[in-house]
Amino acid sequence: MSHFSFFDRDISWLYFNERVLQEAQSKSVPLLERIKFLAIYSSNLDEFYRVRIPALIALKKIAVKENLENKKNNQDTFSKIQIIVNAQLQLFGKILSQELIPELRKNQIHLVYNEAIPEVVIPEAKAYFFSQILAFLQPIRLSDENCVCFPENNKLYALVDVVDDTTLSPDLLMINIPSEQLPRFFSLNKNGIQYILFLEDIIKTFLPLMLKRYTVNGFYNFKITRDADLSLEDDYKGDLVEKMEKLIAKRDFGYATRCLYDANTPNEVIQTLVQKLNLRKSSLVAGGVYHNSKDFASLPIQQPQFRYDTWKPTPHPFEQQDGLLLDLIQQKDMMIHAPYQSYDTVLRFFNEAAMDTHVEEIYVTLYRVASDSRIVNALISAAKNGKKVTVLVELKARFDEGNNIKWAKKMKAEGVKIIYSIPSLKVHAKIALIKKKQGDSISYLGLLATGNLNESTARFYTDHILLTSHQDMLDEMKQVFHFLSKKKKKPAISDITSFQYLLVAQFNLLQKFVQLIDQEIANAKQGLPASITIKLNNLEEQVLIQKLYEASNAGVKINLIVRGICCLIPEVAGMSEHIKVHRIIDKYLEHGRIFVFHNNGQNNVFMGSSDWMNRNIYRRIEVCFPIFDPEIKNELLTLLDMQWQDNLQAVQLSNTVPNIPIKTTGNAVRSQEAIYEFLKNKR
Template sequence: MQQYLFFSRDISWLGFNGRVLQEAANSSAPLFERIKFLSIYSSNLDEFYRVRFPVLMALANVPKPGEEVTDHRGILNEASQLIARQLDEFGRILQEDLLPGLKRHNIHLIYKEPVPGFLTGAVTDYFYTHVLAFLQPLWLRDYSRKFFPENNKLYLLVVLTGADGAEETAIINIPSDALPRFISLPYNGTQYILFLDDVLKLNLANIFKHYTVTGSYSFKITRDAELELQDEYEGDLAEKIENQIEKRDLGLATRFLYEPGAATRTIFNLAQTLGITSSNMVQGGSYHNLKDLSSLPIGTYKELSYQSWPSVSPKDFNTGLSIFDTIKNRDVILHIPYHSYNPVLRFFNEAAIDADTEEIYVTLYRVASDSRIANALISAARNGKKVTVFVELKARFDEANNLKWSKRMKAAGVKIIYSIPGLKVHAKVALVKKKNNNRTEYFGLLATGNFNEGTARFYTDHILFTANPNLVRELEMLFIFLGYRQHADKYPALQFNHLLVAQFNLQQTFLFLIDREMQHAQRGKPAHIIIKLNNLEEKRMITKLYDASNAGVKVQLMVRSICRLIPGVPGMSENITVTRIVDRYLEHGRIFIFHNNGDTELFMGSADWMNRNIYRRIEVCFPVLDATIKQQLMEIVQLQLNDNVQAVQLNQSGENTEVTNNLPPIASQQEIYNYVKALQA
């Protein structure tokens, strides 16, 4: 049997973040949007250190039992070196390109330079008026375990000299969680912007009045974010989750990031005092948490941001009919965020008030902080509807918000089904049951993304409204399963013939569909697979795609982030291409297209091809059965495959390379927006 090769998951992940950094360097993008891409890069890197770096460190020391033979220490070193190169590029882009660009618009971000004297009075006034109330200085000589640097919070290490000439050190918090990270001060026609860090540094003498400040250096500690939830789940799971969230920011340190310039002994003394090992120490820049750059107060310079693309109101729902009457007549699809999200809100709002509505079921994975959908579900319950909501409490970094909303809904009479032991529910589905003349009618939502009106503004997703009995009846079966599975391992035997549900038939069906394309190729017939995912990691699925390539199947992949498949290798993947698209919106939809000798089958859904999605989650993918909608999706996918402006192609080394397809310049997101507008004409 041939031994296939795979990219490292973590190096591929960092490669995607490198693509984000490329967009920050893209001179054709508006200036503030490029700054936002730096912010995204910084936020992603923090998440990598919280989620993946602990795994790399553990594997480098003690491989998991049964783990494949892999040079984990080599991957750890490669990741560290790659991050270092990217951070050098980050600094170059910011200092040599973006900051001068801001100055050309009379915006001066003071970055690693003295605060001009004409601003010191205003800065000192801001310090006394706004900052001082939030400061808690701590002498290192008085350090006790009561002080615990919180995850990704900002601190200053202050080096002082007393009247007797003795050196002292102190720690003081930079209260960026309570105050804006930046202060804007107009002066003589120029907008000066200061980091809160510099406001504090400029006024250290006003805090340590009997000392001479000889140096101040920012630092932060990043901590392991994994929730240590075992599979037994005895007792109240919600309470367990809540307790673990409180512990998350007390996790083991995975990175001690510090500003250069301090004496080595001073930094190592601080690290030792805080219980940080030398292997976790990383020298950074003068400022940390540069994800805050997205909140830079630059005013209303329209030319610095993307031209607005007002969302399109879908004509299918502009008929004056109830949304359910429209869905009863035909399937309707939304392409978010090009389409308005309002029909999704209408779906839940109308269900909540409609006298014919009897039951509402929905899965919520990431709930918006001010969720109108959750409020509609609360109203539905108070209006006497039977409302059942599956809330996934293990959605990383959204646990607290999901828990908050689940408590509110439960108090209003909504039946809340919490996380299933050993499984996450990542499916994005909803079902409304109505009674019409003693006949039950079913209406479903099946989506590639969360029911979250916040992320719907900048995630590209597809949402299908359907009353197709083959789909909605199986959707009801899924909710029945979730209700049983919460309480016991035993549940009714279920068979899904149309929906693809992880734990039941999802992987098997995709393997069958790939096999079928291979059979067509072997018979000399056209064979073609197009797959769009966020992440491609699971080896069995990748191996099957390698097999398909070797059988002569043309395989076109669009993988936004992690991709372990190595494309273009003779004898392994020579018929496979992989592209990435990074633009103003985050590509999020999952689409699977199988040529099937001209009788094309197209599926969408929530599932990436990762170990967690296939083996440890409830995912739902679904066939697109309406011919018009299927054609729309295929045309949208073709625009993405033709993208030669915002897309890059992965080479055999995992590098992001230019797409050269001899077509006129095509930026797919712009073209898709134009396409969606034309649909409404």
């Protein structure tokens, strides 16, 4: 299978982020939502430079050290990344300056962008500088041999190019922009116009009044992005929480992967910056005047007409029935589709379990916990109510480590048994198990989801949550929790053969997906109908991609909906000519994972937490699960078909060009809106 080809994962991801940027360009998207997409693009790119660039640098070092043949390929990837990012940043600036800012001004909103502060608001801006901003400013002379010059990760700074009036010698001042302590934007209304000023522009305008011994010749914004990796030794035996807290504290002091600077900055100023801050190994990226455009998400504009229409989550149909949720689940499986349907059903699942006198034990995995988690509070109440509560808290959920630690400590103090995964194995599964005892009878209720048990992200992530009383499947979930409690690195052979229903990474997940694809290949070779439809966030793992190529060559029709990274190259003769790939970017973040195998008309449908990425398959505990209820299965197939028919927010990936608009041959379909209306009208 060596003839098979794959897209580079990082290049593919950059094209996904470009699709986000296209939404900022789309005139069909409300004005503030377009600005928000700029913020999302910027935030995504920051994370790319914090996470992926360090990984590429590490691979480059290995290639150089071992004189590997792929050394040139690695360098080519770096060059392609720089070309793509530079082109995207040019487009970013064009969208903002030539489209969005003029549109804001048509609506009497004056975002002061790369221009002098208007005279009409100078008095208020000056007063704000002296009364609020000045307290946080800490200039550092870079010429001072004893200066401590270490810009923190992704914080805003400015270089002030000055001349000392007493000695006539040039100097550079590095000054912090206190956007963490103060709002990034200063807003006020004058004469019917809303003026919005950048914090750094106010500093640029009034700081010279305080620099009495200097003549200011230039003011240039920059920021440093640093490596975000937190590495734990596989055999670490100490207090894991304490170790993680120390690593988090050091994260913002990792080595610099990128220096993003104002393209107007003189070359000699850049060279001084590189020398003084030891940035020789960093990517130097010339950008716009302003950085941290993710802050556009908090632009102080309130007009509702500039935002998406509100889609109020619809109550789940079960609420029309009498009785407790836990009792109803014992009668019939339920599926919640967030955020279209209310997440209150999930909260009720945990709330009832905390109080139900028949519930004896609760087991849960938590990957990203909401900052004010109602679910965790229900688990604490359950423990206080005398139930045995066991929670696996994943401390290595990137950028959520601190919040997870906070909740883990609180739960432990209240009597909840806390389990942490081992350093080399993340637990990404989204599962919960309830044990009930009525008389001599013991039964289980389970929750299995495609997304985190997090009521905050459930407002804008599309996910699916199954509530079930399928006892055989839940017996297997009990085995998963038993394995997690043992903190083993690898399952035993007997463990691997024990799952008949659940697909669990490290146990049988890869093998089962290969078997399901092989079945479609066998059916196609026998002349039977054969097809595969899969929705994922990311597709990278080459064994599974090769199986999809093999299925395509056997005549299996394959439709993929992949939001982000897609290393599979579609529609190549002799390799993937029967594979089509779509990508959907819209109001909500597509996050659910669904796997449908035609099975000669008897569709096998699975869902779960796992993307087809190397990390998910080989370095995590993931749980995927079958759907047995015919009504739920048909509903999922209907939702998937709506998404495949999307011709407004979906694009098609080709073997040469990313993000091709889908031609509208019939009715216009926006799948998220169609799904919302479908579920809202369901009774």
